[in-house]
Amino acid sequence: MVPTLALISIIVFIVIQLPPGDIVTSTLDRLQASGVEVSAEQVQNLRAQYNLDKPMYMQYVHWIGGFLTGDMGYSYLYARPVNELVWERMGYTLIITFAALIFVWVVAIPLGIYTAVRQYSIGDYTLTSAGLIGLATPPFLLGLILMYVGYEWFGVSIGGLFSPEYREAPWSWLRFKDFLSHLWIPMIVLGLGGTAAQMRIMRANLLDELKKPYVVTARAKGVKPFKLIMKYPVRIAINPFVSSLGLQIPFLISGEAIVGMVLNLPTTGPMLFQALLNQDMYLAGSFLMLLSILTVLAMLASDLLLAIVDPRIKYE
Amino acid sequence: MSDPVEATPRQLGWRRFRRHRLGFFCAMLLLAMYITAYLSDFVTPYATDTRNVSAINAPPMSIHFIDKNGQFHFRPFVYGWDRSINPDTWAREYRENPELVFPIRFFSRGEPYKLWGLIPLETHLFTVQNDQYIHLFGTDPLGRDMFSRVIHGARISLSIGLIGATLTLFFGVLLGGLSGYLGGWTDRIIQRIIEVLQSIPHLPIWMALSAALPVSWSPLLTYFGVTIILSLLAWPGLARQVRGRFLALREEEFVVAARLLGARKLRVIFRHMLPNFLSHTITIATLAVPAMILGETALSFLGIGLRPPVVSWGVLLQQAQNYQVIVMSPWLLIPGLFVVVTVMAFNLMGDGLRDAADPYSTQGQK
Amino acid sequence: MDPIIQINDLSVQFRTDTGITQALDGITFDVERGKVTAIVGESGSGKSVTANCVMRLIQPPGYITGGSIQCRPKANAAFDIVSLPDKDPLLYDLRGGTISMVFQEPMTALSPVLKVGNQISEAILCHRNVTKKQAWREASDMLEHVGIGDVERRMHMYPFEFSGGMRQRAVIAMALVCNPELLICDEPTTALDVTIQAEILTLIRDLQSELNNSVIFITHDLGVVAQIADYVVVMYQVRILEIGSVHDVLKDPLHPYTKGLLAAIPGTAPPGQRLQTISSVVDPKELETPYPLVTLNNGRKVSLPNNQIRKGT
Numbered sequence: 002m003v004p005t006l007a008l009i010s011i012i013v014f015i016v017i018q019l020p021p022g023d024i025v026t027s028t029l030d031r032l033q034a035s036g037v038e039v040s041a042e043q044v045q046n047l048r049a050q051y052n053l054d055k056p057m058y059m060q061y062v063h064w065i066g067g068f069l070t071g072d073m074g075y076s077y078l079y080a081r082p083v084n085e086l087v088w089e090r091m092g093y094t095l096i097i098t099f100a101a102l103i104f105v106w107v108v109a110i111p112l113g114i115y116t117a118v119r120q121y122s123i124g125d126y127t128l129t130s131a132g133l134i135g136l137a138t139p140p141f142l143l144g145l146i147l148m149y150v151g152y153e154w155f156g157v158s159i160g161g162l163f164s165p166e167y168r169e170a171p172w173s174w175l176r177f178k179d180f181l182s183h184l185w186i187p188m189i190v191l192g193l194g195g196t197a198a199q200m201r202i203m204r205a206n207l208l209d210e211l212k213k214p215y216v217v218t219a220r221a222k223g224v225k226p227f228k229l230i231m232k233y234p235v236r237i238a239i240n241p242f243v244s245s246l247g248l249q250i251p252f253l254i255s256g257e258a259i260v261g262m263v264l265n266l267p268t269t270g271p272m273l274f275q276a277l278l279n280q281d282m283y284l285a286g287s288f289l290m291l292l293s294i295l296t297v298l299a300m301l302a303s304d305l306l307l308a309i310v311d312p313r314i315k316y317e
Numbered sequence: 318m319s320d321p322v323e324a325t326p327r328q329l330g331w332r333r334f335r336r337h338r339l340g341f342f343c344a345m346l347l348l349a350m351y352i353t354a355y356l357s358d359f360v361t362p363y364a365t366d367t368r369n370v371s372a373i374n375a376p377p378m379s380i381h382f383i384d385k386n387g388q389f390h391f392r393p394f395v396y397g398w399d400r401s402i403n404p405d406t407w408a409r410e411y412r413e414n415p416e417l418v419f420p421i422r423f424f425s426r427g428e429p430y431k432l433w434g435l436i437p438l439e440t441h442l443f444t445v446q447n448d449q450y451i452h453l454f455g456t457d458p459l460g461r462d463m464f465s466r467v468i469h470g471a472r473i474s475l476s477i478g479l480i481g482a483t484l485t486l487f488f489g490v491l492l493g494g495l496s497g498y499l500g501g502w503t504d505r506i507i508q509r510i511i512e513v514l515q516s517i518p519h520l521p522i523w524m525a526l527s528a529a530l531p532v533s534w535s536p537l538l539t540y541f542g543v544t545i546i547l548s549l550l551a552w553p554g555l556a557r558q559v560r561g562r563f564l565a566l567r568e569e570e571f572v573v574a575a576r577l578l579g580a581r582k583l584r585v586i587f588r589h590m591l592p593n594f595l596s597h598t599i600t601i602a603t604l605a606v607p608a609m610i611l612g613e614t615a616l617s618f619l620g621i622g623l624r625p626p627v628v629s630w631g632v633l634l635q636q637a638q639n640y641q642v643i644v645m646s647p648w649l650l651i652p653g654l655f656v657v658v659t660v661m662a663f664n665l666m667g668d669g670l671r672d673a674a675d676p677y678s679t680q681g682q683k
Numbered sequence: 684m685d686p687i688i689q690i691n692d693l694s695v696q697f698r699t700d701t702g703i704t705q706a707l708d709g710i711t712f713d714v715e716r717g718k719v720t721a722i723v724g725e726s727g728s729g730k731s732v733t734a735n736c737v738m739r740l741i742q743p744p745g746y747i748t749g750g751s752i753q754c755r756p757k758a759n760a761a762f763d764i765v766s767l768p769d770k771d772p773l774l775y776d777l778r779g780g781t782i783s784m785v786f787q788e789p790m791t792a793l794s795p796v797l798k799v800g801n802q803i804s805e806a807i808l809c810h811r812n813v814t815k816k817q818a819w820r821e822a823s824d825m826l827e828h829v830g831i832g833d834v835e836r837r838m839h840m841y842p843f844e845f846s847g848g849m850r851q852r853a854v855i856a857m858a859l860v861c862n863p864e865l866l867i868c869d870e871p872t873t874a875l876d877v878t879i880q881a882e883i884l885t886l887i888r889d890l891q892s893e894l895n896n897s898v899i900f901i902t903h904d905l906g907v908v909a910q911i912a913d914y915v916v917v918m919y920q921v922r923i924l925e926i927g928s929v930h931d932v933l934k935d936p937l938h939p940y941t942k943g944l945l946a947a948i949p950g951t952a953p954p955g956q957r958l959q960t961i962s963s964v965v966d967p968k969e970l971e972t973p974y975p976l977v978t979l980n981n982g983r984k985v986s987l988p989n990n991q992i993r994k995g996t
Contacts, residue, residue, distance in 0.1 A: 008513045016522060019529035137660035139611050141618060142653040148640040149647055160640070214791040221738055221786075222857065223779030223809045226770075233794050240796075255520035259615055263638075273521060274619065277528040289525065292518045300516065 002297060009297075010068075013289045014061045017282050028077065028279075064286060074283030078276060083287050086272065091291055093162060094261075094268040098253045098295075100184055101192035105249060109196045110242070113203025117211065118230055128200070135197035140256045144190045144263040160265040162187075191260050195249045203242050210234035240307060247303015251296045340669015343662040350659065354471035358430045361465035362444040362451060365628045367428065369450050372398055373460040375411050377648050378452050385415035394420040395451050408645065419449035455648035457636055466628055467652050473629040474610055475659070477544055481609035484548035486602040489555025496556065497563025504560075511553040519550050523612060527621040536627040543622050547612045551605055558601060562594040596670075604667040607660040614656055630656050684982075686713035686755065687865055687897045688737060693750035693765070695732055695741060706732045706745065708921045711976060712984075714865065719891060719898040721908040721929070723944075724918035730901045733918075734867045737899070738784055739764055739774055756781050756864055780810040783858035787870040789850035793842040799826075800838030803857045810861050825856040829886060848879035852886065859890060866891070867899045872907070884911055905944060909933055917941050922973055927983035937985045937992070939965035 025047050032039055055063070067074050073083035112132075116125045138146075148160065161168075162183050167176045210216065211234050219233050261270030269288050276285035353360050378395040397417025403410050427444035431437050445451045454463035496507040526546045530539055566572055610630075616622030617631025618638075625632060630652040636642065637649040695707040707729045714720045722730045735741050737752055752764040754777070767774055786792050793802055803826060804818035813821075819838070827834045829852040842850055851871060858866060868887060872880040888911050891898050900912055908915050908929060915932050917925040917940070925938040936942045943964030945951060961967070976984040977992060985992065 004509070005513050005516055008509070009517055012513065012517065013525075016525045016529070019526070020531075133661050133664060134657065136664060137607070137657045139615060139653075139656065141615060142634070142650070142656065145634075145637060145640070145643055145650060145653070149643045149650070152640060152644050214786060214788055215794045217740060218784075218786060218792045218854070218857075219794070220740060221778055221784045222806045223775045223777070224805065225775055225809075232797075236796055237794065251516075251518055255518035258518075258520045258524065259619065262619065274524060277525050278621075285525065289517075289521055292521055293516060296518050297516045 002301065006294065006297060009293045010065055010290060011061070013286055013293065014064065017277075017280070017286050017289070018057065020280055026280075060282075064283065068287065068290060073287040076276070076281050076284040078279050078281040078284060083283050086284065087269075087287055087291065090267060090269045090272055093266065094254075094257055094270075095295075097184070097187050097191065097266070097268060098250070098257055100188040101195065101253050101257075102246075102250065104188050104192035105195040105199055106246065108192075109199035109203055110239075112196075113200045113242075114207060114230065114235060116200070117204045117207035120208065129204075132197040132200050135193045136201070138194070140190055140194060141259045141263045143193060144187075144260055147186060147190060148264075160186075162266055187257075187260055187264055187266055190264065191253060191256055194256070195253060199242065199246060199249065202245050203238065206238035206241055207234055210238045244303055244307045247300055247306065250299035250303070254292055254296055254299075337669035337672050340666050340672070343666040343669070347659070347662050347666060350471065350662075351475055353468065354475050356432075357465075357468045357472050358432050359438070359440070360442045361462075361468045362427055362441050363462040363465040364428060364430060365466050365469045366461060366626065367465070368460040369452070369456060369462065370460050371400070372411075372450055372452055372456050374409055374458050374646050375452055375456045375460075376646070377455040377463075379413075380421070380453075384418065390420075392420050392422075394418050395445075397449065417449075419445045419451060421445060421451065454651050455646065457646075457649060463633075463648060463651060466633055467630070467655060470628040470630050470633055470652060471655065473540070473623065473627060474613060474631070474656070477540070477547070477613045477629070478606040478610040478659075478663075481544045481547045481551070481613075482602050482606040484544065485551040485555055485605050485609075486598070488548065488552035489602075490559050490598060492552065493556030493559030494563060497560040497567070507556070508560075511557055514550060514553040515557075517550070519612075520615065522550065523547070523616055524619065524621060527616050530621075532624075536623070539623060540627065543613055543616060544609075547609050551608060555598070555601055555605065559594065559598060562597065566593055596673075600667055600670045603663065603670055607663040610656065610659060610663075684713070685716045686753075687716040688714040688899075689751075689753040689755070690714075690733070690737075691751050691753070693733070693736060693752065694748045695729075695736060695745060696748050697745045699744050705921055707736070708973060709975075710750070710918075710923055712916050712923060712926050714897055714899055715914060716864075716897050717895050718913040719888075719900055719911055720914040720916065721900045721902060721912035722916045722918060723902060723905060723908055725903060727920070728918040729921040730903075730918055731869050734784065734869050734899060734901055737764065737865075737867060738778055738782060739767065740778075740784075754781070776810065779806050779858075779863070780861050781863055782865040782867065783861070783863040784867040784869065785851075785854050785858050785871045788874050789847055789854055789871075790874070792854050793850065795842055797841075798839055799842060799845065799853055802842075803838075803853065803860055806857050806860050822856070822860055825860045826853065829853075829856045829859075829890075830882075831856075847875055848882065851875060851879075851883055855883075855886065855890075859894070859896075862894065863896060865897045865899065867901070869901045870903070873902070873904075887911065905933070905948060917944075919970065923976060923984075923986060925983075925985045926976070927981075927985075931981070931983055937979075937983065938987060940970060 025044065028047075029039060029044065064074060071084075073087060075081075076083050076086055079086060112128055116128050119125050162180060163176070164179050164183070167179045170176055213234070216229070216233050219229055224232070257268060258270035258273060260266070261268040262274060265271075269292065273285060273288045275281075276288065358364075375398055380393045380395060382391075382393055383389050384394075396413040396415055397419060398411045399414040401410050401412070402408070421443050422445060423443050424440055425444055426439045427441040429437065429439045443451075450462075452462050452464065454467060456462055457466070492507050492511075496504045523546055526549075527543065530542045530546075534542065613622055613629060614631035614634065617624075617629055618634045620635055623629050623632050633652040634650070637646075637653075643650060690713070691711050693707055693710040694705070697704045697706050710729070710733055712720075722733060724730050732741070732745070736747060741747060747765055750765060753761055754764050755761040762773065764774075764777070793799065800819060800822055803822035804815065807813065807818040807821055808815070811818075823834045823838055826838065831837055831849060831852055837845075842853070845853060855871070866887075871887070872883050875883060884907065887898070887900075900907075902908060912929045915927065915929050916923055917932070917938065919940055925932060925936070925941050927937075932941060933945065936945055940961065943959050943961055946959045946964070949958070961970070972988075974986045974988055976986050977989065978984050979992070
């Protein structure tokens, strides 16, 4: 895992540095656009202050060294340490991502089982079609549509994680309830694509398993239908489902970026976007690294989970 | 009992694909879409930047056959708009004016254009007379016909999908095959690269890379830049599958048998192993196209992919960024509908191909 | 004559996109209580379908389109298996309780993620109201009875840790653990080594004589029929051609097809000669004509036109 993350950090650094110019040039552009003049000497000083006059590899070392010791650097765009900016945003990102993951889990499993067991029924066709549409709709489009529907049909303005009065308030039970009442929208917008995908996977796996001999044996033993389905084919079909669920997490994490921008959420997406446009290296790099770490951890966790759930793997 | 009918795998495959009616239908639908997109200059009445100042932010027009007197006309027509300003909201409002009848003409002359940039023509599939207008999908805030823009945009969006998927296929098969075939250090290095690339969250990296595309680049360069960026993160998935198949096949008995019979390595690969996973691989590549289309749409929507004056569905959706716009002009979301339909069609066709590619699998919906 | 199962005019169809296939056509025979009845025939003759019907395991696209299967359990009233509704509790009692089945492929018959002990004791728990511990104990006893050593440890193992022969023994244990009145074995030894085959056959025969249950034994191997069965039903292409005691049918086959089967056993055929094919022994068109089963003097049945049945039989 460590070499992977090391390589990722190098890639992230390179990607951040790709755009021509840097935070100083983009700051200059902004200043000059508002009519402020900056002398060459000031530019030089700025450069030195931001460590931008050092060679590339030194900048990388400086950054990654700081990152590993917990100091994620300084955001020139917001004039605050990155640590302050990042954690709150990451917190909301994590909550929304996991809420979406739970949504996927809770909805996809029963629906997947149902459509497999009642294949060719009306319920199957309806759910499978709905699933296909859900798969095909990009999250940001779904967010836009929901915003429209919310406004036109319900007169509600959807977006953000809090109502205006709770936004800056300290945590309280009321604030928490307000949060929950807003949470379900990003949860669904983000999770719908994954739910559709997982439902299809569960359905396909289960259909495969339902035809297998051990199911017939169990039926021949006299096991009643519900128990038969759950204890035998579902128990086995769950295994690849669990591992593919782990693979959903990277999609959720990356989808969250754009959903955050459409729905105006205080998450990593909007801030990362600004940081990238302005080449705020420490901020953007830290976000990317954190998101990558999250992805790697999630994939690791799903591998572990699979090993726990399937005794065959342990044996091997 | 009848004689058992024998069929080659290819015949079985084709038969199965055709039986999977939905997949087949989607394949035809997509073919029609691509053809329409490439003939977009002909199919649409207007160019992408033609502005109509008498219909700014106008809603879609309905096609009528029966006029206000109840009379039936063979030639369909649309009504012109009456524009007024709502005294309360200060918003522009449009009402159909039954007096302004604009008959739709087919295969008639309209704006001149150059088909594929080469052939100067003036004939359009359908259009209206010079001083009239037709906006089947409404207009945008600059008065540009959405129908024309959507169809023109299809060309870009659909082709990015194809080209991106082809690149993905190429790199995926090449690197996955090398990895599986050569083994050893090559395998380990490529495996590591795949693992790293798959661990990076896609959209943030796409965002980062796209933000790096110089604004000064020409639309064409940007187009290729975006395509390459999209396939850069897609090929690892394919390579992994190819490698996995390769490794599994290497141990299969028929490969061992071929080698024992004295076949050279290259022959074993091309004659025996390749046909086995080629269909599987092509199916996966087909399913990669929607991912490319969705990626380009997302990036352009954010403003960091393709940019105006290039028109793609993502660029069109960028105008629908906030909900005030959507509430006022929901027809600006129509490009999104096209994205959804295209992606669905590719997914269903991919399903059909997957069933057909493995004629001996018993899985398959009706 | 005390039949535990009476099958009468059973017909089964499979309906798929490519058409309707007749899987059974007018199957009629009795299964004698306490005896081993073998069903013999080639692949596709309908042997397994018949067995699955008795257990009501046929599922769409297969449908039972006609006939009846009378089940006469010792303690309860007789009933028709075919006419029971799908979710009838009697069916759940039947499966695994009154009638059990052992399948052909031991390698895939058990769930790979559940312990062997779990799967065997489940059979008990489905039919009787006992504690888990009690069920586990009975399961261990039965597992030992079928010849598995070191049962305590084995009960906690997973199927993939068992060899093929051992797995089949475990499946047999699972089938017998509720003391069924009828045991159906669908080619239980076909997928095993020859030496293991012999062991499993011996096991089944010994268990049968000890528990005195009835057995339906499906096979394509006439040698096995000779070893283990009391009665034999010869099937060919979804019909029955001949029924009789093993002694009668094998010593003195009536139907030319049966004669051909016997003649094709390497060992009975003269050395150096080609083995008989079906068409060399009996006219295929004759074979495909569904002559009704004619009952003869000693209870034997055969499907032949009247003029072909020997006088005095």
